[in-house]
Amino acid sequence: MGGFHSLRALHPFGPASRVAATSSGIYSATPTTIHARHSSGTNVAWTSKKKSQPGFVERGRRAMRKGGDLKPIKLGQIELENTNGPPNLPTISKLEVGPLLRNSAIAFSSGEKSISKVFGLPLAVYKDSRLLSQPFSVIRGVTLRSYGWMDKASKTPSRDTRIVLAGIPGCGKSVTLLQMVEYCASKGWIVFYVPRASNWVNSSSAYQYDAQSRIFQQPTLAKWALKRLSAFNESKLNSVTTSEDFRHEKKTIVSGSSILSLIALGIQDPSAAPRVLEFTLAELQKMNTPVLVAIDDFQALYQRSLYKDPLFNNIPSHALSMPRLMLEYASGVRSFRRGAVVGSLCMTNTDFHIPYELRDALGLTPDFSLHHMGARNQAYVDFSKGLQAAAMTEVWEHGRALHSKLTESLFLAKLAESSGNPREFLHRGLWSSVVTW
Incomplete structure (x- = not known):
């Protein structure tokens, strides 16, 4: 329990x-x-x-x-x-989306096939969710707008819907992205969610140079991606077949085979995983089923990684197989027939700050005076073209987690303490009121 x-x-x-x-x-x-x-x-x-x-x-x-x-x-x-929260909150799949849903608390999906179990969660969201028996979020105005964006994207190519969620630390970017992932999953989309993109560039997994593609392959990460993609979307991928042969060394997956058999090859043989992942996503581009690629810590893909080349220089992220594949979808070089690519910026990641190229593309206010004098990397400028920036209280009372009955004065006091910031309202407001024993 x-x-x-x-x-x-x-x-x-x-x-x-x-x-x-x-x-x-x-x-x-x-x-x-x-x-x-x-x-x-x-x-x-x-x-x-x-x-x-x-x-x-x-x-x-x-x-x-x-x-x-x-x-x-x-x-x-x-x-x-x-006493840790209200039981039986509804999930988004059981509700009718509309203006009346605003300010309602909804639970995130649970179980072995849930988003959090299969893909994981951003670190801050994960820490917060551990305090609750039933992790939940609140439907805000931006949540309803994001649902509208996804409804439109379900009928258009993904290159037409490439969005980056930006804002001050704690304003709810990661939670909004997670709400979008939950919503698309409930609508039958194929979902690929990356909760911590910084793990793709922080030199925490194996890599090797491939002379044919001239980039550094990341077989372990590609295997991870294939396992999560197939585990969460298995029911939707059952009917998908390959449109051409796939060959790797002495192994061949013939045209017309199940896409799941191709994915199984990549999981069993990590050396084939990068090519299998690229081939699988290329097959999904031809489908009418919408595909969502959602990436948190999005800014980590737009700068030099912590991986080192033979001369001990930091490898640019676009020279690594996994970040480059996501960058091509984010820039519109590759596109699904229907779907969207959505990223969320982490403003507090000191290892991977928001680079100049991404700030310019999104029109973000520079955070220091030397911003306009900094050098730009043309590769990152190209990969960031066309991106668009998009700028809980009753639940805790029901769970008897507050030290006193919820009143307007208590609510306004906590709101003033946090200056209206959602994360600070939760951490320094409500959670500073939790009764301990």
């Missing part, structure tokens, strides 16, 4: 009760009485004439071994109570 939990003892221990948990059981004690539930399932209690001191659990175990004056406690006198 995930999330925060409180242990409430129904036995009259008094206001000074203490609760402790060990590998052997659950213990609750007052200064004079110790109650325990042993791992065998037996509930027992014993009384000490002296005030309890540190080590009371160990003394209790010794008393249980010797027999002592034991008094059983009924099972119903200890209750484990979940």
Whole structure:
């Protein structure tokens, strides 16, 4: 059972009760009485004439071994109570999208085939979601607008819908992108989600130079992408077949074979994975089913990586197979018949800041005076052409996570403390009000 939990003892221990948990059981004690539930399932209690001191659990175990004056406690006198959020919030797939949905709380999908389980989450979103038994988000105006963008994109080529979510830190870019991914998945799109693009350029996986393509291949990352793509979209890919033969060394996937058999080849043989991924996406370009490519930490794809070439120089990201493939879709060089490419900028990533080329393309305000004097890399300028910039309270009260009843004064106080920033409102506002024990 995930999330925060409180242990409430129904036995009259008094206001000074203490609760402790060990590998052997659950213990609750007052200064004079110790109650325990042993791992065998037996509930027992014993009384000490002296005030309890540190080590009371160990003394209790010794008393249980010797027999002592034991008094059983009924099972119903200890209750484990979940207080970490409201149960049974609806997901976007069960709701009718419209203006009335604004300011509503909706749950993210859960289960083994959910976005978070298959692709993972951005680090900040992952940390926040761990505090909740049912991770959720709030539908805002930008959420409804993004749903409208996706509805239009389902009928047009992906080169016509290439969007980058930009804004100040904490304004909700990553959550909005995740909401778009959830929405497209609920509408039957084929989805490929990259929650942490910085992992593609931070020199954390194997790479090797390929003389034929003149770029550095990343077989481990390509294998990861194939596994996630097939796991999440398996039902949609079952009916997709290859339109031409695919050959790798002595292995051949003939035309008309299932695309899943081709993906299986890339998973089994990582050396083939980069070519298999490129070939698979090329086959998806010919489909009428919309395809969404969603990339968080998008700015990491537009600068030199932490990978090193033989001369120990940093390799440009466009010379790495995985970033280059995504850059070609982001720039419109490659395009799906129907779909969209959406990125989200991370403004707090100090290793991979937003480069000049991307700021120019998106029309973002420079963050320092030397912006206009900085040199531009023409390759990144080309890859960024055509990109467009797009600029929770009742749930926590229901989950009894606030120290007092939610009022207008409490809401306005927390809103003022955070200056209206969604992340700060959550972290410094609501979460600073969470009751702990």
